[in-house]
Amino acid sequence: MSTLLYIKANPKTDAESATFKVSERFIEEYKSKNPEHTIITLDLYKEGVEPLSRADIQYLFSPNIEKSRAHHIVRYAYQFAEADKYVFAAPIWNLSIPSILKAYIDYIAIAGITFKYTEEGSIGLCCDKKAIHITARGGLYSQPPLSEIEMGDRYLRKILNFMGIQDIQTLTIEGLNIITLDHDAIIEDGIQRAIESAKRF
């Protein structure tokens, strides 16, 4: 039995967000295909994830860190390491991921939990896992010239690679701020691709 961690990074509701309209359908389809799997929803805004404070950093580098699994600083990292699959639902914000998602990554990328240092350098500890990044965008970033300046999906892929996750898909819902395009059709197309992808995830 697998555990899927569904990480939501948008202050909008499911009904307002194009990202969530698609990601919710992905989860719905995944659930119907895998009723015995566990799905944990982590809504970063409801969680109130905040940037790491000075005290947080001091705790992270203290010697007893791995003993306190329930501590608020490390519990996200353990939860992440214990999951098998990840669904990231986050729109593009200023060419990157929303800052709350970056703050969350600062909580989960912890040496000894999601990666470790070796004599040859760091290695990821989250191996044999898979992820999908579902992301709505105002512009068209899948092709040049905007593909060259998109840093959200690129960053997420690199940091997941760093933690050992190599099997990563990206599902984009693009062009939603281009007024000449049919936004409902773009979202519907995203939903259909999400359903197909969820069947095999």
Ligand SMILES: Cc1cc2nc3c(=O)[nH]c(=O)nc-3n(C[C@H](O)[C@H](O)[C@H](O)COP(=O)(O)O)c2cc1C
């Ligand atoms: C703070 C902020 C920054 C944004 N930056 C970008 C951007 O850099 N590129 C882009 O294409 N769209 C940008 N957008 C637009 C959204 O990504 C776009 O409208 C997307 O469809 C929103 O998805 P959502 O409905 O799931 O929130 C930005 C929106 C916000 C609120």
